[in-house]
Amino acid sequence: MITIQNLHFHYKKGRPLFEGLNLELEAGHVYGLLGKNGAGKSSLLKQIAGLLFPRLGTCKVMGYESRLRQPSFLSNLFLVPEEFYLPQVSIDRYVKTYAPFYPNFDEKAFQQYLDEFQVPRNQKLTEMSYGQKKKVIISFGLATNTKCLIMDEPTNGLDIPSKSQFRKVIAAAVNEEKCIVISTHQVRDLDNLIDNIVVIDNHKIIFKQDVETVTERLSFRSVKQLEDAENVVFSESSVLGHAVITENAGGTPGRLDMELLFNAVLEPSGRINQLF
Incomplete structure (x- = not known):
């Protein structure tokens, strides 16, 4: 679905952002x-979208x-950007x-997505709050039924009930032909939603694993004293x-703490990566 090979990129007069970046994402x-x-x-999402x-x-x-931005490509990809502009029109006109x-x-x-997000219909888009605008864009993106759906910080501006609803509608939209890529700082908003984790750092992809493999090899929990846990990889x-x-000695998949995993992957020792 998405194949990135030896990608190098930097902004004008800027430091290198990507150096030899490789990534393969499947439907x-x-x-x-x-x-x-x-x-x-x-920037990586914009590379995928051809921006x-x-x-x-x-x-x-x-x-x-993607750089050629052919019509047949653009009609099958939708990007929900972090920052966006909406015209001063009604939802119907949009x-x-x-x-x-x-x-x-x-x-x-x-229309069903709008109902689930409880988006009002009697306002122009520019009169809506940031969170309501975000719900409109997300709903529209899902309704396009493109094979590739990219979202940059989609839960920013959503209240707690809306974040729960977001996870629900995304999970329902997944099928064997669709690839969904979500970039976020709010990693807890993605718990129980994503099935693959990709971490980018130092110009490259430093971690890429499916959730099932992660939870088979690692166990995430809380303890009062570090002495209460064995084979601690990160704390x-x-x-x-x-x-x-800790290392998952039993091999039975458990709960994933994505925020804790992210911090562990960024640890200079690189111990997490040594287990995969």
Whole structure:
């Protein structure tokens, strides 16, 4: 679905952002793209969408070079950006204007998503709160039924009930032909939603594993004393004791703490990666 090979990129007069980055993403999965501020998550999504061009290397989506932005490519990819502009029109006018660009757009599904998110219909888009606008964009993106759906910080601006609803509608949208990539700092918002974790740091992809493999090899739990846990791979102190990652001796998949895993992957020792 998405194949990135030897990607090099930097902004004008800027330091290298990607150096020889390689990544393969397949249909039928929800990928969580994680990284520190400035690691290049948004820039990578824009490379996939064809909004930024490689200095060297290739980025192909569904067999198309994204930089060429061919109509048949654009009609099967939708990007929910972190920052966006909406025109001063009604929801109905917005749909009539933009839906024709997406042959598989499902207006009935769009209306259902709006109902689930409890989005008002009697306001112009520019009169809505940021959170309501975000719900409209997410609903529209899902209704396009594109094979590739990319979301940059989609839960920013959503309240707690809406975040739960977001997880529900995304999970329902997954199928064997669709690839969904979600970039976020709010990693807890993706718990029980994504099935593959991708971490970008230091110009490269430093970690890429499916959730099932992670939970088969690692165990995530809390202990009062570090001495209470064996084979500790990583730990963080808290007011309640310690959050720890240990080797999963039994091999039975358990609960994933994505935030704890992310911090462990970024640890200079690289111990987590040695277990995969």
